[in-house]
Amino acid sequence: MSWLEVIHPGVQSSVQDSGRRGYRHHGLAAGGALDLISFTWANKLLNNPRHAACLEIMLGGFRAIAHGSLQIAITGARTSVAVNGEPVELWRTLNLNDGDELTISHSVHNRLIYLAVAGGLDSPEQFGSRTVVVREKLEGRGPIKAGDKLVPREPQRKVPSREVPAHQRSDFSSEVVIGLIPGYQYTQFQRSDILRLTTSSYTVSDQSDRMGFRLQGKALDCPPPGIISEGIAHGSVQIPGDGQPIVLLNDGQTIGGYPKPGVVPILDCSRLAQQLPGDRVRFELCDLATAQNQRRLFELHYQNTRWCQNGQALEWL
Template identity: 55%
Template structure:
C-alpha cells in the first residue's frame, strides 16, 4: 500500500501490530460478483472516531486488532483513537482515548496492546484517502485486490485534510464507550428458517451462554456451548449477509461478520442486529456471550437512532458535549 513520496499529508506506518486494515462502511451492491461487503466490524467505535473529527460518516479509518500500532505524522493533523482500551502515547507522553488529538509533523503516535476487548480504531480528519475499489476503501484481505492488503511498515496513509480543527479538543461523552463495559448480550432477529428448528433448540439458543472460540476473525466467530440437539440438515447454498447465525451439523453456532462469504449452506435461526455485531466483534476468545430474541423494528430503531445522532448533532464550543441541530 506504499504511496508515492509526493504525499506530504497523513501518517507513515512504523509498526502495524498484529493486523491493521483500512475500513469504511463497506461495499454495497456488489455481492453478486462474489465480493464481500467488508467494512468496520464495530460501527459504534468507528463512528465515534469519525464524529470526534467531524468526518463524513463513511470516512475510512484504520481498524487495529489488539493494538501494537505505531505511526509518524507527516504533517500537522488531527486524529482520534477509540475502541478497546489501550495505552496511547504521543512522543512517549500518555494521552487519552475517545478524544481528538493534535499531531505536529514528526510526532509519533503509539497505541499499546488492547485490554479486555479486541478492536481499536484510528481516524484522521478528512479520512484516510487510500485506494478506492468498487466504491469503498475497505480491505478484505482474502480477496487479494491490488493494493488492498493489511498495513505494513512504511506504508503511507494519505489524509483527506491537511488542516487541524481549531479550538479545544473534542471529548466523547460516556455513552460513547459505556456499552463496551456491559455484558455482551446480542439481539437476534428470527429469520425465515426459524421454524425449521426444534422449539427446544430455539430455547437453548437464548438460554445458553456461548464462548467465543479461537476460530474467530473478520469472516465470523465460531461459538462454543451446549450444542443444539437436533439442528436442521444442510440447505442448498443461498445468499447470506453479515450478522447471520449459521448452525452446522455439530449444533454449534457460527456468527458471520463483515468479511463473510456471499453464499452459505447451513440453516439460520436468525440474524444479529447490525449494532450488536460490533459488540460481538469486540469480544476476545474465551468471553461468554448470550443471545436474546428481538424484532426488526427494535433493530432498525437502534441503528437509526445512532445514525441520526451522528448526522444531526453538533459539538459544543468546549468540545465536551453534543446538542441537536
Template identity: 55%
Template sequence: MSGLRVINPGARATVQDSGRRGYRRHGLSAGGALDIHSFSWANKLLDNPANCACVEILLGGFEAEAETDMVIAVAGAATSIRVNGNTADGWQTVQLHKGDTIAVDPTRSGRITYLATPGGFDTTTWFGSRSVVVREQIEGIEAIQKGDILSPVHATARYQPRQVPERFRGHYSDRLTLRLVPAAQYSLFHQEDLLRLTTNTYRVSNQSDRMGFRLDGPALERAPEGIISEGIAVGSVQIPGDGKPIVLLNDCQTIGGYPKPGTLGALDAGELAQRLPGQELEFCFANLADVQNERVVFHRFFSETRWNSDGADLVWI
C-alpha cells in the same frame, strides 16, 4: 502526499470505511468497519462524513510517525495512546506535530481501535469502497505494512480538543446479550433447540476473525440439515453440523448452506466483534422493527447532533 508513516502495524491494521454496497452478487464481501459504534465516534470527533475511511487496528500495537502537523481521533477498545511516550486515553482527538510518534498500546479490553483523520484516509477506492478484505487478495487492497504512508484527505485541520462523553463509550468487558431477528429457517428449528440457544451461555472461541466468530457452548441437538446454498447477510447466525453457532461478520462469504435461526443487527454484531476469546454471551430473540428503529436513531444521532464549544458534549441540531 505526507501523512502518517507506519512504523509498526501491530497484529493487523487495515483501512475500513462503511463497506461495499451492491457487489455481493459478484462474490465480493461487504468489508467495512466491524464495530460501527466506535467507527462512527472516531469520525464524529472530527466532524467527518459517516463513510470516511479509518484505520482499523486489531489488538493495538500500532505505531506511526507524523510527517506533517495533523489532527487524529481515536475510539474503540480500552487502550492507551502514547504521543512521544506521553500517555493519553482513547475516545478523543489528538494533535500531532511533524516528527511526533503515536503508538496505540495493546488493548486492555476489546479488540478493535479506530484511528481517524480529517476527511478520512486517502487510499485507493475499489468497487465503491476503500475497505480492505485481506482474504480476497485483490491487488491494491491490502493490509497496512511497515513503511506505508497513510495520507489524510485534508492536509490540515484546526485542532479542537474533543472527548466522547463517558455515557457513549463502549465497555467491552461487560457481559453481552445478542439480539436475534428470526431468519428464514427459524421455523425449521425444533423449539427445544431454540430454547437451548436462548437460555444457555456461549463463549467466544479462538476461531474468531473478520469473517466470523465460532462460539463454544451447548450444541443444538436437532438442528435442521443443510439447506440449498443461499445469500447470506452480515450478522447471520449459522448452525453447522456440530450444532454450535457461527456468527458471520463483514468479511464473510456471500452464500452458504447452513441453516440460520436468526440474524444480528449491525450494532449487536459490532459489540460481538469487540469481544475476546473466552468472553461469555447470551442470545435472545428480538422484534425486527425494534432493531431497525434503534439503527435509525443511531444514524440520526450522528447526523443531527453537533459538538458544544468546549468539545465535551453534543446537542441535537
C-alpha cells in the same frame, strides 16, 4: 502535505470505511469496519464524512511517526496510547506535530482500535469503497505494512478539542447480549433448540476473525439438515452439524448451506466483534422493528447532532 509513517502495523491493521454496497451478487463481501460504533465515533469527533475511511487496528501493537501536523482521534478497545512516551486518552481528538511518535499498546481486554484522521484516509477506491477485505486479495488491497504512508484525503483543518461523553462510549466490560431477529429457517428449528440458543451463555472461540465469530457452549440437539446454498446477510447465525453457532460478520462469504435461525442486528455485531477468545456472549430474541429503530436513531444522531462549544457534549440540531 501531512501524513503518518507506519513503523509497526501491529498484529493486523487495515483501511476500513462503512463497507461496499451492491456487490454481494458478484461474490464480494461488504467488508467495512467491524465495530461500526467505535468507527463512527472516531469520525464524529473530527466532523468527518459519515463513511470516511479509518485505520482498523487489531489488538494494538501499532507505532507511527507524524510528518507535518495532523489531527486524529482514537476510539475502540481499552488500551494504552502515548505520544512521545506521554500517555494520552482515547475517545477524544488529539493533535500531532511533525516528528511526534504515536504508540498504541497491545490490547488485553478487547479486539479493535480505530484511528481516524481529519478528512479521512486517502487510499484506492474500488467498487465504491476504500475498505480492504484481505482474503479477497484484490490488487493493492492488502493489510498495512511497515513503511506505508497514511495520507489524509483533505488538507488538515483543526477542530476544537473534543471528547466523547463517558455515557456514550461503548462498554466492553460485561457479558455481551446480542439480539437475534428470527428469520431464514427459524421455524424449522425445534422449540427446545431455540430456547437453548437464547437462554445459554456462549464463549468466543479462538477461531474467530473478520469473516465470522464461532461461539462455544451448549450445542443444539437437532438442528435442521443442510439446505441448498442461499444468500447470507451480515449477522446471519449459522448452525453447522456440531450445533455450535457461527455469527457471520463483514468479510463473511456471500452464500452458504448451513441452516440459520436468524440474524444479529448490525449494532450488536459491533459489540460482538470487540470480544476476545473466552469472552462470554448471550443471545436474546428481538423483533425487526426494534432493531431498525435502533439503527435509525444511531444514524440520525450522527447526521443531526453537533458538538457543543466546550467539546464535551452534543446537541440536536
